[in-house]
Amino acid sequence: MNYAEFDSDQNFVSSIVGKFIAPNREWIHMSRMLLDFEFIVMTKGTLYIAENNKKYELHEGEWMLCCPPCHQYGYKTSLCEFYWFHFSYNDNQNDPIIYNDNTKPHLPFDIGSKKFVLPKYGKVPSLDRILILMKQLLDCDRRYRNINLNSCYINLILNELYSQLYLTETDISKDQGNDQLYTDILDYVSWRIHDNLKVNEIADHLGFNAKYITTFFKHRSGLPIKQYIMREKMNLAKARLSESDTPVGVIAMELGFSDSQGFSNTFRKFTGQSPSAYRNTYGLNREYHV
Incomplete structure (x- = not known):
């Protein structure tokens, strides 16, 4: 590189x-x-x-x-x-x-x-x-x-x-040890970000118990792992809302939510806006540029 x-x-x-x-x-x-x-x-x-x-x-x-x-x-x-x-x-x-x-x-x-x-x-x-x-x-x-x-x-x-x-x-990065495990968690979350991902699935994939992964991630990043997963989902949601005309319900399904109402409630909690309001604020008409 x-x-x-x-x-x-x-x-x-x-x-x-x-x-x-x-x-x-x-x-x-x-x-x-x-x-x-x-x-x-x-x-x-x-x-x-x-x-x-x-x-x-x-x-x-x-x-x-x-x-x-x-x-x-x-x-x-x-x-x-x-x-x-x-x-x-x-x-x-x-x-x-x-x-x-x-x-x-x-x-x-x-x-x-x-x-x-x-x-x-x-x-x-x-x-x-x-x-x-x-x-x-x-x-x-x-x-x-x-x-x-x-x-x-x-x-x-x-x-x-x-x-x-x-x-x-x-x-x-307060703790400089276990860099590989931390990176593996981030990579796995990124890979499964479109699923309804559970902490025990991450732990099983990496060969640890869920309690250890939860404690380790909170100490390493300062964020609870569930909050980190949801934050990453909301970042993707914001990009999709501002970059496309995809219906809110479809975006909710793409990010592992069972219904659009649950997605909308979570989105509002993280951003202070509904998905539709966010799209109206930050979405631009798509144009061709060569």
Whole structure:
């Protein structure tokens, strides 16, 4: 895995921004020489994209940072949707420091540092927060066509992702032991997030008893595991409500709820709004951007 180090004091200059919706199942990403940075956040489907000879497969909720110069192309048809923006860095020098797993610095940087590091690709921890910022960026671009404002949003989005990846983890990682078990729990919850997942199922899968998993997770993360599972479900629900016209009842079933009323009550408890009110507030009309 490669990592790019940026400095917030350097210039981030917005080029173009948008949301892409594949017109049909036969669409494949164009082949081109990429001469500036591109940031992609997947909202639906799978994107099959390559840089030089390296192939990537991006799924819903994942991001990719494409670094210039490179030959970028699709290697397989992709029925998908994603937000994207292009930008240049450091007065068009486009010269962030690049690390690999063996050379990357200890993260996060000290408080007050203007530097931040992003991996090449990965899963967005809090997708709804990134999507809200991406929508605000698109809205500002449509309303004002102000490159300076767009550039500020790009800096903000990249720093938000860095904060999600490293600063939140620092806050909740009070116990540095048993990292593998903690990661295994998170991975299993992510894998089963569409089911009505029970703690004893997690424990059985990992070979522990439910009481130990409950105590361990609360100590490790600061959250009860049931609350964490429900929070992740609500994050997905917010993304689905703002990104699609899927009926509330269908979203409820997709997230393992037996009825839409129970889902609506839980959603209101976590967000202070009903699902319909949230969609009216944060949903944007979907448009094609090429």
